[in-house]
Amino acid sequence: MSLALDRSAHVAVPVLRAGVIAREFCRRGGGAEVAAVFERSFYLRSGEEFICIGEPAIGNGPTTLIIAARVAELGPRQGQRAFVSNRRIAIGDLTLELGRCQTWRAPPWPALPSPAVLRIACADIGRRACGESPPDSIARAVFTAEDTPLAHLARPRVACFEAWLRGRCLLDAPLSRGMTGQEQVASAVSSLVGLGPGLTPSGDDFLMGALAALDALGQTNMRAVLAQAVVAAAGRTSPLSASLLRAAGAGHVGENLHLMVGALAAGDADAAIAQAARMGHTSGWDALTGAVVTLSGDPSRTTLDDGSLAADNYRG
Amino acid sequence: MSVIRNEVRRATYLDSIVLMRMSREVAALSGVEQAGLIMGTPANKEILREAGILGPAGEQAESGDLILALRARDAAAAEAALVEARRLLDRPSALGAAAVADAPRSLRAAFRELPDANLALISVPGEFAAAEGRKALDLGLHAMIFSDNVPLADEAALKREARTRNLMVMGPDCGTAIIAGVPLAFANVVPRGDIGIIGASGTGIQEISCLIARAGRGVSHAIGTGGRDLKAEVGAMTTLMAIDALEADAGTKHIVLVSKPPAAEVARRVLDRIAESAKPFTVCFIGASNLALPRNARAAATLKAAAELALGRPLADRAVPRPLRARGPYVRGLFAGGTLCSEAQVVFAAAGIPVSSNVPVPGAAALNGAPTGHALIDLGDDEYTRGRPHPMIEPAVRDAPLAAALADVNVGVVLIDVVLGHGAHLDPAGHLAQAIGARREGALVVASVTGTDADPQARRDQVEKLEAAGVLVADSNADAAALALAAVGSAHARERGAAAQ
Numbered sequence: 106m107s108l109a110l111d112r113s114a115h116v117a118v119p120v121l122r123a124g125v126i127a128r129e130f131c132r133r134g135g136g137a138e139v140a141a142v143f144e145r146s147f148y149l150r151s152g153e154e155f156i157c158i159g160e161p162a163i164g165n166g167p168t169t170l171i172i173a174a175r176v177a178e179l180g181p182r183q184g185q186r187a188f189v190s191n192r193r194i195a196i197g198d199l200t201l202e203l204g205r206c207q208t209w210r211a212p213p214w215p216a217l218p219s220p221a222v223l224r225i226a227c228a229d230i231g232r233r234a235c236g237e238s239p240p241d242s243i244a245r246a247v248f249t250a251e252d253t254p255l256a257h258l259a260r261p262r263v264a265c266f267e268a269w270l271r272g273r274c275l276l277d278a279p280l281s282r283g284m285t286g287q288e289q290v291a292s293a294v295s296s297l298v299g300l301g302p303g304l305t306p307s308g309d310d311f312l313m314g315a316l317a318a319l320d321a322l323g324q325t326n327m328r329a330v331l332a333q334a335v336v337a338a339a340g341r342t343s344p345l346s347a348s349l350l351r352a353a354g355a356g357h358v359g360e361n362l363h364l365m366v367g368a369l370a371a372g373d374a375d376a377a378i379a380q381a382a383r384m385g386h387t388s389g390w391d392a393l394t395g396a397v398v399t400l401s402g403d404p405s406r407t408t409l410d411d412g413s414l415a416a417d418n419y420r421g
Numbered sequence: 422m423s424v425i426r427n428e429v430r431r432a433t434y435l436d437s438i439v440l441m442r443m444s445r446e447v448a449a450l451s452g453v454e455q456a457g458l459i460m461g462t463p464a465n466k467e468i469l470r471e472a473g474i475l476g477p478a479g480e481q482a483e484s485g486d487l488i489l490a491l492r493a494r495d496a497a498a499a500e501a502a503l504v505e506a507r508r509l510l511d512r513p514s515a516l517g518a519a520a521v522a523d524a525p526r527s528l529r530a531a532f533r534e535l536p537d538a539n540l541a542l543i544s545v546p547g548e549f550a551a552a553e554g555r556k557a558l559d560l561g562l563h564a565m566i567f568s569d570n571v572p573l574a575d576e577a578a579l580k581r582e583a584r585t586r587n588l589m590v591m592g593p594d595c596g597t598a599i600i601a602g603v604p605l606a607f608a609n610v611v612p613r614g615d616i617g618i619i620g621a622s623g624t625g626i627q628e629i630s631c632l633i634a635r636a637g638r639g640v641s642h643a644i645g646t647g648g649r650d651l652k653a654e655v656g657a658m659t660t661l662m663a664i665d666a667l668e669a670d671a672g673t674k675h676i677v678l679v680s681k682p683p684a685a686e687v688a689r690r691v692l693d694r695i696a697e698s699a700k701p702f703t704v705c706f707i708g709a710s711n712l713a714l715p716r717n718a719r720a721a722a723t724l725k726a727a728a729e730l731a732l733g734r735p736l737a738d739r740a741v742p743r744p745l746r747a748r749g750p751y752v753r754g755l756f757a758g759g760t761l762c763s764e765a766q767v768v769f770a771a772a773g774i775p776v777s778s779n780v781p782v783p784g785a786a787a788l789n790g791a792p793t794g795h796a797l798i799d800l801g802d803d804e805y806t807r808g809r810p811h812p813m814i815e816p817a818v819r820d821a822p823l824a825a826a827l828a829d830v831n832v833g834v835v836l837i838d839v840v841l842g843h844g845a846h847l848d849p850a851g852h853l854a855q856a857i858g859a860r861r862e863g864a865l866v867v868a869s870v871t872g873t874d875a876d877p878q879a880r881r882d883q884v885e886k887l888e889a890a891g892v893l894v895a896d897s898n899a900d901a902a903a904l905a906l907a908a909v910g911s912a913h914a915r916e917r918g919a920a921a922q
Contacts, residue, residue: 141434141435143436143439144436161546161548162546173549174549175545236821236824236825236828237822237824237825239820241441254469257471258464258467258468297464298464299460299463299464299465299484300468301459301464301465301468302437302457302458303437303441304434304436304437304440305437306459306460306464306465341462341464343434343484344484344485345434346460347484375790375791379805385436385437385438387437
């Protein structure tokens with residue numbers, strides 16, 4: 106029996122939730138192209154911007170539209186043209202209806218526990234990374250002495266990044282020698298961006314975790330400096346990952362990352378690790394490593410950068 | 422002399438897990454010494470350069486390109502690896518195109534294509550599953566709903582509606598069924614026979630059906646009910662319909678019912694229905710005790726016992742190949758199958774050994790935080806699988822907890838299950854053997870393999886791979902749990918003795 110009638114039939118699918126950047130992408134409207142198709146999501150690209158369209162199970166995100174359908178049944182194809190407007194997205198005979206979609210925003214960060222609790226959680230994650238993180242993640246470079254090509258390159262770059270976080274030059278880190286703080290972070294960031302395996306390279310995930318952690322700490326000044334460096338270096342990674350870095354630089358991260366950093370910032374290492382394990386292949390642990398490196402210093406010292414937030418955010 | 426080859430795919434984005442799998446598959450090809458599959462960013466080109474596998478083509482790649490870089494022992498091996506790598510890289514898009522071209526987009530369209538169908542298998546996000554189930558009922562189809570996260574009220578309403586139409590809804594969260602010899606979703610290739618199975622548990626059905634098959638008998642039908650059918654809110658609607666169906670089926674001589682312990686009033690209703698039947702039953706409510714059964718039913722504490730009662734004879738135990746002496750006092754169970762995890766807890770409880778689990782059966786303690794003591798973990802539970810593949814599909818999910826258990830000096834035995842069949846990973850034993858590695862000391866690894874030689878993975882081959890990696894393979898999951906306990910027995914006694922001093 107022929108399926109021709111069904112294939113030509115118009116399929117309308119409601120969009121349930123839209124992240125703020127994805128919503129803006131639609132408001133601007135215009136042409137786009139299906140850039141990538143995965144099992145439960147696909148990506149539209151317009152210029153340098155990407156938005157992800159996916160099933161509820163992938164989680165909300167700033168660049169994500171959550172739809173009420175299975176992607177496999179919609180059958181988007183890479184290279185297909187899409188027409189985007191404030192009310193709907195048309196891709197072939199598929200229409201994504203935006204009329205009733207809600208805008209998703211990440212909830213506020215939890216109040217921070219005492220610095221001691223935070224340090225214990227970070228140390229616990231560092232210990233457990235040896236056995237639980239994927240062997241090809243940046244966590245192995247940071248928390249173990251394993252010597253892989255990624256670890257060999259990542260280790261001094263992360264050390265340089267840490268040195269910037271601690272507000273001093275690490276004299277034995279070759280990349281940081283003689284640099285000012287801003288040069289130092291720009292150098293560390295540009296060498297981490299695009300580094301490592303995965304659709305979003307490990308270095309990108311690491312930096313997204315670091316940005317989220319600074320946000321959770323209320324470190325607005327440091328976050329702004331890091332964001333500037335990240336956005337400036339975004340051209341060194343894949344265009345898709347660059348759009349996520351720019352979103353993170355603007356203060357928007359996905360729900361899964363937010364939950365993970367929120368758990369860590371609340372001192373719950375178990376929950377943070379469990380959340381990390383759910384995110385991609387290495388992405389979760391890469392981002393968790395960035396957050397741990399950022400949070401594992403003495404928080405009372407790092408709050409000097411923005412002391413007014415310390416009293417608001419810390420308890421105990 | 423080694424040869425380096427690079428292939429660049431322009432503006433190609435693949436899921437990270439797909440990239441990782443492809444990378445591993447290429448690296449494992451014959452003659453390949455090293456391989457990498459990563460985005461062509463400047464930093465990644467440094468990695469490949471440092472590893473000595475970046476060639477001129479890779480140097481030209483841009484950040485949005487995908488680089489496949491490999492070093493092989495000679496030109497022929499490199500060429501063969503590239504051919505295979507191209508096939509792997511082409512496969513996702515090829516499969517996608519095929520799916521778009523061939524797959525009907527709705528149940529109605531599928532039914533028009535296959536008008537003789539009498540059952541719809543539904544696997545959609547949970548919030549839409551009930552609606553799809555109703556569409557199936559409207560078309561006069563029985564429904565097997567693989568989806569989970571369906572509201573309980575929707576499940577009850579759907580089953581009520583189905584019952585009025587004399588149709589059966591298997592599920593939601595029904596992962597396994599074998600109807601008239603046809604395995605559906607996660608199921609094994611077992612011969613037809615005269616034993617019918619009704620199960621609220623996927624791996625429970627799989628273990629029992631495979632033990633029956635390996636004992637030379639067969640299964641008439643295995644009907645999955647979904648994990649919540651025996652809850653009070655649902656009232657065993659599917660279970661009762663399945664009993665009716667198997668009772669009416671002339672090919673079914675004995676019926677096995679397997680589930681977690683049901684709500685008391687539901688258990689009464691089911692047992693009353695069994696009492697009305699002319700056929701013999703085996704009832705395996707994993708973890709339940711003191712069941713008052715009708716005369717035509719016998720209770721089985723474990724899945725193995727259920728298979729034995731259905732077969733009418735005990736299953737043979739393989740001799741343990743060598744005296745076992747574990748280095749540490751505790752067993753760490755890392756399970757892909759939830760019911761297999763429950764069965765192991767029952768074995769521990771029967772031996773009077775305290776045990777904790779993230780899915781505790783009555784009598785076991787709830788596992789909070791990092792595992793200590795005897796701990797049996799269901800890695801297929803929601804807390805481990807939200808947003809990730811199930812360990813039966815992707816055995817790498819078990820890698821990290823396995824490495825942690827092997828490194829823990831208090832762990833004397835790591836107890837694992839390997840589940841084969843349709844839907845499961847094509848070589849779970851091969852993956853495990855690689856993860857366990859060539860160890861001369863450390864924790865013993867004891868495994869069971871749920872499957873048959875007729876499964877796509879061939880149980881015989883999987884057992885061989887595990888044994889070659891030093892894993893002790895028991896004949897059943899219950900035997901594996903007992904073997905693990907026996908192995909830590911002496912170490913446990915030593916530990917308790919030391920604690921008492």
